[in-house]
Amino acid sequence: MTALSAERVRGQIDALAVAGLDWETFGHTAMDTLRRAMPFAASCFASVDPSTHIVTANVKSGCLDDDHDIAWSFHEYEVEDVYDFRTLSSGAHGPVTLHGRTDGDPRRSRRYEELFGPVWDFSDELRATLRVDGVVWGGVALFHGDGRTFTAAEQAFVGSISEGLARGLRSGLVAAVVGDDGRPQLSGPAVLVVDAAGEVAQANLSAAERLADLGCADLGAAQLPQIVKALVAAGRRMSTMPGAATPRARLRTASGRWVVAHASPLVSRHGGAPDVVVTIDDARPPEIIPLVVASYGLTGRERDVVAQVLQGVDTADIAKSLHLSAYTVQDHLKKVFTKVGVRSRRELIARVFNDHYLPQMENGAGLAPSGWFAAS
Missing domain, CATH: 1.10.10.10 (Winged helix-like DNA-binding domain superfamily/Winged helix DNA-binding domain)
Structure with missing residues (x-):
């Protein structure tokens, strides 16, 4: 990474942040731009609810896919690890790397041992929260393979562009104005029960249309939107922490409707991971x-x-x-x-x-x- 390319890419990302792009287009374009300054094997650019820091949606590049979002949510919200977006978002943390947080032994990370290593053969991860004006709007994760690790210079560079990425994400949430003709009429809130295997055990009649508005093709576990997977995992964690706040998040759907989703674990008579009730409804002003x-x-x-x-x-x-x-x-x-x-x-x-x-x-x-x- 040269100083010239780094400065040029930083300027390009700052320009993209004020270009009026919706957040997903901005995320894809910003990651493509970032790759010109520093190589990486894959990336994940995610939005969060600023109040709860729960990931609401993401755009990926490289070999990352949606098929492992349930496993990612499990490691992010249900179990403890050496770092996660929740802890990074709660303080004034700069970018961190897997190798840095594990003192060069990534096997100390359960996420690496059970997901990043065996599924994608990643050798390092760099994470940064996207914060502007004191508010966290999202996060970015970059990955190396083939035994490579992120350098201190690359870590510092991502820190230097994180505010620009945050500005583009923040403005992108309200960039797209959807006309009334394109907004479907929905019959009511969605209510669905997700079992220990991550499958939808029960759902009310409104669930399919609500989930379709979030890009969900069917009610299969792999097809569920990221927000549902994240809330289910956070709901299970809540069941082991008496007095914990109910996991909830606000997000904008494909049709432009703002919704609020929250999760609550059910009491199980048989022990083990509880079923979780997820509700999705129009957000109030x-x-x-x-x-x-x-x-x-x-x-x-x-x-x-x-x-x-x-x-x-x-x-x-x-x-x-x-x-x-x-x-x-x-x-x-x-x-x-x-x-x-x-x-x-x-x-x-x-x-x-x-x-x-x-x-x-x-x-x-x-x-x-x-x-x-x-x-x-």
Whole structure:
């Protein structure tokens, strides 16, 4: 890796981050670009829910496939290992490598011994969380084979581009605006029971259409979307940790609908791994509006202003409520318009309303006095 190629690739990734790509296209393109600066055998670029750090979806390259996502989720969420995305996301960790974390003996990692080694013959992994403005939006994992290991320079380089990758992922979550004509009408929440073997033991009538909107062709274990596999594994871990929070995550489907999914383990009379109930339903505005607004990279004060604009509050009242001058409020709004890519309050409201708010109306939700939808 030369200094020239590294600087050029860093600039290209920063440019891609503001190119308006959806997050999956950005992920594929960014990984192809990164390979020009440093070689690797395979990669996985993943989105997470910023609140829970659970992986919601991913794009892969090289020999990685979807057939082993259940095994990956098991090693990531159910059992302890020398490192995982949860621990990396919880602190100010830079990129880490398998060889670095195991002092050169990857056999100390159960994930390596049972998955990375025997399935793909990887010799090293480099992981980095994708964090911007203090929020983790995803993670990236790169892999070497043929006995190669990642160098300290490569580790540092990935750290130097991680914020650019995070910015592209963050903006990509809201990049694609889906029209109403392309959004399927769904009959209700999905409820499915996943057994110890990872198979769907039971499912309600809405499950198939909900999962189809997440790219699932059928209810076979291998076909289940990554978010379901991750939540099932996290749910099983929860069963061994009394008082642990319910695993949950928000994500956007292929049709543009925002959904919230969560998992809960069932009590088993026979011991062993419990069955896990997974539910998927439309996310309510209080759950998605903070995520959508944060995706535009707004500051805390800008988010405060936008929250009141979305409720129809005029500039004078916003200024009074936030103890600001009207001029300062207008200045915040100008910056918001630039970041969101609109020119007026009306366009700002339309951008959030049409793309993220309108689906709730289609489901017949009623409005509360605040302007948000009332809880049912």
